[in-house]
Amino acid sequence: MTEFRLYLIQRVTAALLLGLGLVHLGTILSATEAPLSAADILARTRASALWPIFYGVFVLAAATHAAIGLRTIAREWLGWRRDIWVMALWLALTGLGLRAVWGIA
Incomplete structure (x- = not known):
């Protein structure tokens, strides 16, 4: 993938993270204002397909944004040129994150 494409993807994911992060916060x-237990929160997330x-x-x-x-940091600071570790990192982060999402689904 070209550097320009990676640059664009990172900018798009940054914009997505801004909006998603604000909704998450x-x-x-709202969940901490009302005294909700973990079971109450899970009941709400499991009641809708939109949360997962x-x-x-x-x-x-x-x-994607982190990888x-x-x-970029590894290339600039460490001089690393091989990108196989980037895919491994992306797979690990995605796998762990989706495992957590599965827990609320």
Whole structure:
């Protein structure tokens, strides 16, 4: 993939993360205002298919954004040119994140 494409993907994921992060923080604030237990929160997330989809997109955007950013840092600071570790990092972050999403689904 070209550097320009990676640059664009990172910018798009940054914009996505801004919006998704604000919704996430708003959700946390509303959940902590009312005294909800973990069981109450899970009951709400499991009642709707939108929450797992929302957090699935959040995970994919965060994993992609982080992997591209760390690739850039490794190339500039460490001189690494091989990108196989970037894919491994992306797969690990995505797998762990989607496992957590599965827990609320």
